[in-house]
Amino acid sequence: xxxxxxxxxxxxxxxxxxxxxxxxxxxxxxxxxxxxxxxxxxxxxxxxxxxxxxxxxxxxxxxxxxxxxxxxxxxxxxxxxxxxxxxxxxxxxxxxxxxxxxxxxxxxxxxxxxxxxxxxxxxxxxxxxxxxxxxxxxxxxxxxxxxxxxxxxxxxxxxxxxxxxxxxxxxxxxxxxxxxxxxxxxxxxxxxxxxxxxxxxxxxxxxxxxxxxxxxxxxxxxxxxxxxxxxxxxxxxxxxxxxxxxxxxxxxxxxx
Amino acid sequence: xxxxxxxxxxxxxxxxxxxxxxxxxxxxxxxxxxxxxxxxxxxxxxxxxxxxxxxxxxxxxxxxxxxxxxxxxxxxxxxxxxxxxxxxxxxxxxxxxxxxxxxxxxxxxxxxxxxxxxxxxxxxxxxxxxxxxxxxxxxxxxxxxxxxxxxxxxxxxxxxxxxxxxxxxxxxxxxxxxxxxxxxxxxxxxxxxxxxxxxxxxxxxxxxxxxxxxxxxxxxxxxxxxxxxxxxxxxxxxxxxxxxxxxxxxxx
Numbered sequence: 067x068x069x070x071x072x073x074x075x076x077x078x079x080x081x082x083x084x085x086x087x088x089x090x091x092x093x094x095x096x097x098x099x100x101x102x103x104x105x106x107x108x109x110x111x112x113x114x115x116x117x118x119x120x121x122x123x124x125x126x127x128x129x130x131x132x133x134x135x136x137x138x139x140x141x142x143x144x145x146x147x148x149x150x151x152x153x154x155x156x157x158x159x160x161x162x163x164x165x166x167x168x169x170x171x172x173x174x175x176x177x178x179x180x181x182x183x184x185x186x187x188x189x190x191x192x193x194x195x196x197x198x199x200x201x202x203x204x205x206x207x208x209x210x211x212x213x214x215x216x217x218x219x220x221x222x223x224x225x226x227x228x229x230x231x232x233x234x235x236x237x238x239x240x241x242x243x244x245x246x247x248x249x250x251x252x253x254x255x256x257x258x259x260x261x262x263x264x265x266x267x268x269x270x271x272x273x274x275x276x277x278x279x280x281x282x283x284x285x286x287x288x289x290x291x292x293x294x295x296x297x298x299x300x301x302x303x304x305x306x307x308x309x310x311x312x313x314x315x316x317x318x319x320x321x322x
Numbered sequence: 323x324x325x326x327x328x329x330x331x332x333x334x335x336x337x338x339x340x341x342x343x344x345x346x347x348x349x350x351x352x353x354x355x356x357x358x359x360x361x362x363x364x365x366x367x368x369x370x371x372x373x374x375x376x377x378x379x380x381x382x383x384x385x386x387x388x389x390x391x392x393x394x395x396x397x398x399x400x401x402x403x404x405x406x407x408x409x410x411x412x413x414x415x416x417x418x419x420x421x422x423x424x425x426x427x428x429x430x431x432x433x434x435x436x437x438x439x440x441x442x443x444x445x446x447x448x449x450x451x452x453x454x455x456x457x458x459x460x461x462x463x464x465x466x467x468x469x470x471x472x473x474x475x476x477x478x479x480x481x482x483x484x485x486x487x488x489x490x491x492x493x494x495x496x497x498x499x500x501x502x503x504x505x506x507x508x509x510x511x512x513x514x515x516x517x518x519x520x521x522x523x524x525x526x527x528x529x530x531x532x533x534x535x536x537x538x539x540x541x542x543x544x545x546x547x548x549x550x551x552x553x554x555x556x557x558x559x560x561x562x563x564x565x566x567x568x569x570x571x572x573x574x
Contacts (some may be wrong), residue, residue, distance in 0.1 A: 115440070150327070188421040193384050195415040197407040198434035203438075 067145050103201075105277045110201035124211035128173055132219055135172060136165050140223025144231035149201070163222035163310055169216060170302045174277040177208055178298030181281025182291040190282065205282065209274030216270030217263045254272050257321040265313045267293045276302040333395070334359045334491055334523035335380060340389035343373055349375050351547035352389070357523055359490075362513075364526045364534035366569065367544035374418065376544075377493045380525070381415055384405045391420045393491065405419040414484030417497040418496060420476040422468035428455065428479050429464040435486045442483040452534060459513060474505035481512060485520075491514070494526040498533045531570070 123293045144165055154174060184190050201213040232246045241249075284294035328385055341348070349372035357363045357448040365373050380386045380391055382398055387432050391398050393409050403408070422431050432451045442450060455461045458478040468476055479499065484492060497513065498506035516522055517537075528534050534541055535555050542552040543566060551561055556568055 085459055087534065096344070119495075184423075187419065187424070188417050191378070192415070192417055192421040192423070192483075194383055195381050195410060195413070195417075196438065197410040198438045199403060199407070 077236035093135040098185045099276075100129070100279055101113065103205075103282070104203045104275065105113035107205055107275070109209070110199055111206045113202075115202075117203050120203060121207040121210060124204045128211045129206070129215040129218065130168050130171055132215070133222060135168055136193070136219045137226045139164050139168050143223075144227030144229070145234045147227070148231035148234045152176060163306065165220050165304055166216065166266060166306055169219055170273050170306055173212060173308045174273050174298040174302045175295045177274070177277035179291055181205075181278060182284035182294030185282055185284045185294075186290050188285055198320040200282070205274075208278055209271065212270040212274030212277075213267050217266045217275070220266040221299075227309050236313065256311070257317075259315040261321045265310070268309060268313060272305045272309060273302045276305060332358050334361075334393070336395075337380070337388075338378075338390040340376070340379065340391065341387045342372070342379060342384065343387055345361075348383065349381075349547055350386075351379070353544075353549060355542065355549065357525060358498075359523050359541065360516060360521045361518075362524045362526060362538040364528060364541045365544060366529060366531065366534055366541055368569075369545045371528060372479040372547050373529075373544060374495050377415070377495050377525065377527055378525075381410060381493060383411055405564070410416075411487050412490050413491045414487070416477070416480050416484045416494045416497055418499060420468070420472035420473075420480035422476055422479055422483070424468050427465050427467055428460060428471070431468070431479055432482045432486055435483065441520045450486075454478070454485055457485070458517075473508070474501050477501065477505075477509055478512070480551055481509075481516075485516065488520070490523060492522050492524040494524060494528070496528055496530075497526060498528065498530045506530065506533060511547040513537045 072215075181190070184204070190200045190204070193203065228247070228250070232241070232243050235241055236243075236248065280298040282293045282299065284290040327347070332512050333356050334432070335357040338351055338354040340350050342350040353376060355363070355365075357377075358505070365376065367373050368437075375384060380393065380398075381384050382401065385397055389399070394412065396409065398406060398409055422428075423434065426434065429451055431500065432440060432454050433447055436447050436450060437448075452461055452464075455464065458481050460475060460478050460482065463471060463475065468479070471479070501509065514537055517524065526534065526537055540553065540559055541555060543558065545548045545565055551563065551566055552559060562565070
């Protein structure tokens, strides 16, 4: 009879364990860790001291540096929409997820890589060792900046879209900007403006939380940083699309 | 909340039957240690024997599976962030790769813990940062980023940052690893200078035996997650244990 050492047996057991079980365990572990992260975060956001300077720095970092990209995307969307559909201006802002997904790509990758690199080089440990709460200093400031900046960036994208839309229209079919806007906003109401803007703040929250979470749990050197950055973009984009579906429905119910 | 239990007054750090595993890998298997106030203990051992994990447990960056850690007589295992941070303010940690904040300059790195701790005006803080950097001989590179200075210089800045809050306890994780012999002895000399000037209690984790002999009052040799032998360098030399003999013979 052939006898196996204990270690080999456990290895064989592990090999016969279905991969799907392993995936499910990791899936639920991820949500559990995210829950813990959010509870740390809530405490960090509300308890003093507040990191105003770092928050301002992040507003600048996320806002002004994303602006050119978002403005360009908004302008391009405006041109395409006015060429293809002569669609009303109002539906422009409400329909397009492009600015949010672009910001998610740029900002989530940036935060994921930055915090991931800080984690694997022990800079986050160094912060903890200096009695500084990294949830407060690193995560809360970035997440709040995302929540505040996303609506503003979306407004900037919308503005560029409308302006370039007008230029495109007026090149083929001259119309004054005033008439263009009056015509476009003719049927606009409160519900066309505030709920979609609120929605973008939720998207900002998703981007910030996911990117900080993925960054701060990075491990395993350079590869870990790459994984953190990539997963931050993929997961936040996925959640934005899912949240959009939910929020559109909610907005339809509460702001008919 | 119950009042923290006090232990005998002269022990700055007391570790009892400390165990820690990562997954199935047991890293620490019942460590007992005591470091008196003002004493320097070097923890020696081969790479990967859990020496760095021991330091991270003592400053609360990791949580043990079981066992007790007392710092200044207060149990720190299971403490929430706020009381733990109060204890951390009395401790400094020099990381193996210095772990300087790479987006901040040398000056901002040292100022970081001071800014967060508060209590100093801007000019006072600036003065303190310059004093600290002068102590480690880095007062001329204030505006450089960590990426622009050598590994030895990064260690110096890391040491200045660890000293920023005038800690009573300093933990060194491989302070001389990866440095050339001359820079390594400069770092040793700095550690000795700190000890003399401030009566620091320190634990130095290292596998650099000459460095450990220079800076410490007592040595402890770790093997397989346990302390194999503890005492002066002479005590270690007197040991007949094969592993101790082998470890020490590298130096002779």
